[in-house]
Amino acid sequence: MKYPVLFIAVLLIMAALIAGCTQQASTQQQTTSVSQGVIKVGVIASLTGPASNVGTSMWQSAQVAADKINANGGVTLKDGSKAQLNLVVGDDESTATGGQKAATKLITDDKVDILVGGYSSAVTSAYEQTIADNKIPFIVTGASSPIITHRTDGIDTSYIFHHCPTTDTYGHYTTTFIDQVIRPAVNKKLNASNDRPFRLALLYQNTAFGKGIQTAVNDTITKNQLNIVLVSQQSYTMGDSDFRTQLTAIKAANPDALYLGAFPNEGAPAITQARRDIGLNTIFLSPENNDNAQFYKDLGQYGEGSIIESRFSPYTAPTGPVTDDQAAFKQAYFAKFGTYPDMMGASTYDGVFIAAKAIGNAGTTDKAAVKQALVNLNMPQVIEAMKNQTISFSPDFRESGFDLWMEQLAFNQTLGEPRPSIVWPDNLKTTDFVLPSWYTAGSA
Structure with a gap:
């Protein structure tokens, strides 16, 4: 009878080891993109259609941001390891239908870890249900309608963070x-x-x-x-x-x-x-x-x-803490693309840094953990002048505050x-407002 008891004990030990390995494999699967040293960032931008001028600046600015982050060693995770950013672009074609296709492809086919971008409010709001269904963190850097995070039609916007002043x-x-x-x-x-x-x-x-x-x-x-x-x-x-x-x-x-x-x-x-x-x-x-x-x-x-x-x-640029950083961004952008970035490009540049910081703080690409890291975010301003020189999101509608x-x-x-x-305002102005000589006022 001793051998059957010993045999059973061995089986139990083996079962425990297998269970442990399975659990470890599951944990590794959750963080596989980080453990492989790559974080996939999806950028939704209008590369074609009537908003393509701005959308192109957004996509190109995201590339400049990723270049800088990767050149500095990548994203630092909580355990001290590093991960490189891999950008994947989705063209929303300046239409609601195009936006839906771009978001779906980035999430389901490209399997990105986080989204940045979105320009037209009408286009961006059209695919927010897809964001909600897939529970993927989305840092909106262009669409300015309050509806982006103030929806009252039942669509869950809790994974959406608004890094852009609203209308x-x-x-x-x-x-x-x-x-x-x-x-x-x-x-x-x-x-x-x-x-x-x-x-x-x-x-x-x-x-x-x-x-x-x-x-x-x-x-x-x-x-x-x-x-x-x-x-x-x-x-x-x-x-x-x-x-x-x-x-x-x-x-x-x-x-x-x-x-x-x-x-x-x-x-x-x-x-x-x-x-x-x-x-x-x-x-x-x-x-x-x-x-x-x-x-x-x-x-x-x-x-x-x-x-x-x-x-x-x-x-x-106003004289202040972001002056030099803005100049460096413009120079890097011009060196790469031969022109200068615009407003929405600057926000998207910020947005890639925000995505990197949130994933670094979370220590994983698990979407719920990254979402919570964005909720808790408190990081220094990047190139845009922020309220209190800090990037954080309001607790009610997840909006950041700009100067x-x-x-x-x-x-x-x-x-x-x-x-x-x-x-x-007076504390930033470099000259006074003037009425041009050709100006004609309305009725006196």
């Missing part, structure tokens, strides 16, 4: 600038009393992005009881190139300024047509996504006097393009 933020910021800076300047030019209402017109993309700007402007005026009246609110379809019908209606309303909720490929022709074809000689204000090298080229002389709300520019500024463009005869200078 609420910069719509409010720009409207406040109009009230505090442009309105007094126009009143002074007209020798009008301070209680003269400022006449503002809107031309906005008929999408979540454009409508978000429209809503933010209206809400800011109402909530703060600003002395601004909206004399015309005109919309258009994303990708349109002829705005003369809307601009004619706007001119007839005699505005003091025109705020465009537009992409660069729309804003530049709209401003050009307004001044060249319609004779609308006013101040044009654009959101931050227009701080783009191609936008400056396309504007040419017609960009003189225009305003852009910004947090990163290819041609200027913003307003730029005014001046035409450079030698370059044949305008160049920006910061005019607000």
Whole structure:
């Protein structure tokens, strides 16, 4: 009877060893991409379609970020080991259908560990259900509608982190600038009393992005009881190139300024047509996504006097902690691609560093662990000026906080393009806002 007992004991020991090996193999399987020294980062960008100008800058900026991280040894994990970043791009084609295809391919075919990017709010919001279904961390670096993380239709956005000011933020910021800076300047030019209402017109993309700007402007005026009246609110379809019908209606309303909720490929022709074809000689204000090298080229002389709300520019930077880092990024980008990055490119550059830091903190590519690392994230700013010089996400809607500024463009005869200078707020400005000599105010 001794041998059967011994035999059973041996079997039990072998079973325990097998179970241990199985558990170890399971653990290794969970972290296989890290243990093999590779972290796969999916970048969703508009490489084709009407948003391709900005989307290309996003994808190229992600490459510059990965180059720098990998050249410095890669991502440092909690155990001290290193992993290299491998970027995989998905072209959303500037359409909802294209975005769905890109997200699905990156997740199911390419099996990326984390996603970065997303530009058009309408396109990005269309595939958020896929993000929710697959529970994959997604750092959105371009789509600016609050709907990205404020959804009320039952779609779970808990794996989505918004590293981009929302239309609420910069719509409010720009409207406040109009009230505090442009309105007094126009009143002074007209020798009008301070209680003269400022006449503002809107031309906005008929999408979540454009409508978000429209809503933010209206809400800011109402909530703060600003002395601004909206004399015309005109919309258009994303990708349109002829705005003369809307601009004619706007001119007839005699505005003091025109705020465009537009992409660069729309804003530049709209401003050009307004001044060249319609004779609308006013101040044009654009959101931050227009701080783009191609936008400056396309504007040419017609960009003189225009305003852009910004947090990163290819041609200027505020003096402060990020000045040198921004310059180094621009130089590296130019060396690789022969041009300069734009606003959304800067956010995506940040986004790759955020992804790397979160995975490093988690010590694994397990998606739930990376999501929690993003929830807990508290890292130094990279190249964009952040609130408190720190990148972290708000506990309610997982939004990061940026320092913003307003730029005014001046035409450079030698370059044949305008160049920006910061005019607000006072602690960052390099020059004062001015009304161009050709400017025509609305009704007195």
